[in-house]
Amino acid sequence: MDRVDITVIGAGVVGLSVAAHVARPGRSVLLVERHPSFGQETSSRNSEVIHASIYYPHDSLKGRLCLEGNELMYGLCRRFGISHKNTGKLIVAVTPEEEARLPALLKTARGNGAQGVQVIGPSDLRKLEPRVEALAAIHCPASGIVDSHALMRHFRAAAVDAGASEAFGVEVGSIDMVEGGYRVRVREQGGETFAFESRVLINCAGLGAGEVAAMAGIDVDEAHYRIFYRKGMYFRVMRGLDRLPSMLVYPVPPTDATVGIHTCPDLAGGMRLGPHDVWVDHVDYTVPEELRELFLRACVPFLPTLSAQDLVPDMAGIQAKRFGPGESSRDFVIREESDRGLPGLINLVGIESPGLTSSPAIGKLVAGMVQQLM
Numbered sequence: 001m002d003r004v005d006i007t008v009i010g011a012g013v014v015g016l017s018v019a020a021h022v023a024r025p026g027r028s029v030l031l032v033e034r035h036p037s038f039g040q041e042t043s044s045r046n047s048e049v050i051h052a053s054i055y056y057p058h059d060s061l062k063g064r065l066c067l068e069g070n071e072l073m074y075g076l077c078r079r080f081g082i083s084h085k086n087t088g089k090l091i092v093a094v095t096p097e098e099e100a101r102l103p104a105l106l107k108t109a110r111g112n113g114a115q116g117v118q119v120i121g122p123s124d125l126r127k128l129e130p131r132v133e134a135l136a137a138i139h140c141p142a143s144g145i146v147d148s149h150a151l152m153r154h155f156r157a158a159a160v161d162a163g164a165s166e167a168f169g170v171e172v173g174s175i176d177m178v179e180g181g182y183r184v185r186v187r188e189q190g191g192e193t194f195a196f197e198s199r200v201l202i203n204c205a206g207l208g209a210g211e212v213a214a215m216a217g218i219d220v221d222e223a224h225y226r227i228f229y230r231k232g233m234y235f236r237v238m239r240g241l242d243r244l245p246s247m248l249v250y251p252v253p254p255t256d257a258t259v260g261i262h263t264c265p266d267l268a269g270g271m272r273l274g275p276h277d278v279w280v281d282h283v284d285y286t287v288p289e290e291l292r293e294l295f296l297r298a299c300v301p302f303l304p305t306l307s308a309q310d311l312v313p314d315m316a317g318i319q320a321k322r323f324g325p326g327e328s329s330r331d332f333v334i335r336e337e338s339d340r341g342l343p344g345l346i347n348l349v350g351i352e353s354p355g356l357t358s359s360p361a362i363g364k365l366v367a368g369m370v371q372q373l374m
């Protein structure tokens with residue numbers, strides 16, 4: 001293939017959704033992924049929560065796309081039989097100081113348009129979730145969980161069905177602007193390199209999105225496209241599941257960079273706790289045993305029946321953030337780069353949480369941008 005209309009770089013949930021939304025008969029769309037299969041990085045390593053747009057600043061892309069994604073996600077799941085559960089979520093305050101922060105959280109959630117959120121007291125809490133201890137909580141009925149692999153399989157099938165091609169085990173190594181598009185040089189896993197041209201280039205490279213933008217000539221520090229890695233680790237609850245809640249239960253967020261260690265019920269009836277977040281400078285998915293006490297201390301205030309013997313290290317994932325240690329949170333970037341002299345390049349940078357929830361809305365948004373270009 002010497003020339004295609006559209007290249008999507010990265011087959012995580014975002015690239016797969018984008019490919020599914022831009023592919024159509026009469027358009028050549030190529031999905032390029034460095035691993036031998038799709039969804040091998042962050043999209044397989046997360047809490048799988050369908051968020052309801054609670055925490056994000058008003059008018060942010062995160063807030064807007066999360067809200068739209070929540071609605072689209074439930075619609076997709078119902079229509080295509082993708083495993084999911086509308087569990088609902090509680091953000092629980094266990095101290096008077098945390099309780100005092102609930103009204104501000106509620107205001108942000110309502111400002112974002114989150115459906116049906118309300119503060120509830122101990123008696124309503126006991127009725128909803130008798131296994132949780134707290135002074136008060138925000139109840140978010142629109143939250144839930146989804147099988148992220150099933151969602152990715154759906155987007156992949158939709159993309160291929162609409163005519164997209166895939167090149168897996170192929171890493172993008174350089175990008176040069178040419179007449180009418182971009183020349184993309186890639187390396188196959190065997191070490192062979194080859195190049196092709198693409199009229200439109202869509203960067204959905206997750207942890208690699210900053211590097212891909214830099215290949216196209218963008219100064220990632222000036223643009224705030226440099227990606228910082230925030231590792232989130234989980235422990236699995238192996239015993240006493242019948243003593244634990246079936247809803248998602250979150251603490252009042254400790255900082256604006258994290259939502260805090262919460263319960264993650266899964267669709268197979270199991271339960272993880274997490275994530276515990278740390279900044280890292282390389283990809284490392286280990287989960288040290290020594291964190292058991294930290295997980296216990298974080299959860300026992302609202303899950304009093306939990307004990308250390310119930311917990312074993314589980315898995316980790318890494319968020320692609322546009323801000324580093326000590327910096328304030330930054331929004332998603334989803335941007336066509338004509339004004340940087342790079343027409344037809346669409347960058348998606350810093351697609352951290354709620355990227356899974358937002359993925360159907362991101363695909364729709366990018367399809368609209370592509371429509372303007374073709």
Ligand SMILES: Cc1cc2nc3c(=O)[nH]c(=O)nc-3n(C[C@H](O)[C@H](O)[C@H](O)COP(=O)(O)OP(=O)(O)OC[C@H]3O[C@@H](n4cnc5c(N)ncnc54)[C@H](O)[C@@H]3O)c2cc1C
Pocket residue numbers: 009010011012013014015016032033034035038039040041042043044045046047048049050051170171172173204205206207208209212231232233275316317318319351352353354355356357358
């Ligand atoms: C611990 C944790 C918990 C989370 N919990 C939630 C949650 O509950 N709900 C929610 O909505 N979101 C959650 N998220 C966020 C969500 O997982 C991400 O926003 C989403 O998965 C990002 O998808 P992506 O496709 O952008 O990235 P990825 O899945 O990382 O995909 C990017 C792809 O690009 C490929 N790539 C990179 N560079 C190149 C290159 N040069 N050439 C070719 N391919 C390349 C990579 O191999 C990768 O497959 C969580 C994230 C983490 C880490």
